[in-house]
Amino acid sequence: MSTALVTGGAVRLGRAMVLHLAERGYDIALHYGTSEESAEQTADSARAQGVCCEIYSADFTDFDAMAPLMDRVLSDFDSLNLLVNSAANFIQESLEATSDSALIDTININLTAPFVLMREYKKKVNGGLIINILDERISRRVPTFGAYSVSKSALAHLTELSAVEWGATVRVNGIAPGLILPPAGQTDEYLTKNAPNIPTQTHGNLSDILRGLDYLIDSPFVNGEILFIDGGESKKR
Numbered sequence: 001m002s003t004a005l006v007t008g009g010a011v012r013l014g015r016a017m018v019l020h021l022a023e024r025g026y027d028i029a030l031h032y033g034t035s036e037e038s039a040e041q042t043a044d045s046a047r048a049q050g051v052c053c054e055i056y057s058a059d060f061t062d063f064d065a066m067a068p069l070m071d072r073v074l075s076d077f078d079s080l081n082l083l084v085n086s087a088a089n090f091i092q093e094s095l096e097a098t099s100d101s102a103l104i105d106t107i108n109i110n111l112t113a114p115f116v117l118m119r120e121y122k123k124k125v126n127g128g129l130i131i132n133i134l135d136e137r138i139s140r141r142v143p144t145f146g147a148y149s150v151s152k153s154a155l156a157h158l159t160e161l162s163a164v165e166w167g168a169t170v171r172v173n174g175i176a177p178g179l180i181l182p183p184a185g186q187t188d189e190y191l192t193k194n195a196p197n198i199p200t201q202t203h204g205n206l207s208d209i210l211r212g213l214d215y216l217i218d219s220p221f222v223n224g225e226i227l228f229i230d231g232g233e234s235k236k237r
């Protein structure tokens with residue numbers, strides 16, 4: 001039996017990945033920040049597929065909560081085979097308007113937490129696969145998401161660097177989604193409004209990301225790859 005730790009696994013894209021991995025037979029360690037009720041509901045749906053699912057809260061704005069998360073998971077499960085770093089914030093601010101707290105939180109949640117979890121995974125698991133969820137913006141220069149873009153670009157660099165350093169035992173890859181879900185709190189109108197800006201003239205769906213996840217899991221010679229699932233948006237520089 002394989003086990004996956006998915007951060008930000010209670011809602012939206014993280015939830016879809018949790019349920020898909022459960023369908024594939026993975027036991028699940030589901031991390032969440034504040035969405036406790038959703039985490040419990042998602043865990044129940046995962047368990048309905050016959051796998052074990054435990055939930056773990058950790059606030060990634062708190063550095064001291066990061067490494068202990070891995071220890072909590074490894075005390076419940078014998079080992080891990082997959083770490084998916086999906087938790088992130090998504091703050092829309094220009095560089096000039098970025099507040100100190102938004103900068104610190106964004107770097108902590110989107111970069112430092114994945115870094116620490118990856119390091120702990122390498123030290124304590126030293127096998128299997130890490131997948132970092134990035135953003136197609138890493139290949140463009142979109143000034144309205146300053147700290148977010150910087151954090152995701154650095155995570156992409158970390159993905160490639162760790163793939164080189166750790167490839168003998170741990171593969172590390174990334175998925176860079178484009179327009180898949182509307183930002184939290186917005187409706188699907190956001191997707192239809194923005195789809196014409198994409199080369200395919202369409203938005204993507206959760207199933208597109210899940211196919212990418214399957215590809216990275218099932219491809220043992222793929223390491224250090226960043227899979228853009230974005231209808232070609234990242235190529236519009």
Ligand SMILES: NC(=O)c1ccc[n+]([C@@H]2O[C@H](COP(=O)([O-])OP(=O)(O)OC[C@H]3O[C@@H](n4cnc5c(N)ncnc54)[C@H](OP(=O)(O)O)[C@@H]3O)[C@@H](O)[C@H]2O)c1
Nearest residue numbers: 008012013032033034035059060086087088135177180181
């Ligand atoms: N949606 C898209 O179309 C799209 C496009 C490009 C990239 N992405 C990337 O794909 C991933 C998932 O996207 P999404 O839209 O599903 O994200 P989302 O709705 O913004 O959810 C992000 C997750 O991060 C967790 N999180 C936020 N702040 C946290 C904190 N301080 N401590 C711990 N956890 C925290 C949240 O947990 P709680 O709810 O439990 O607090 C939530 O589950 C993200 O990495 C995002 O950057 C998404």
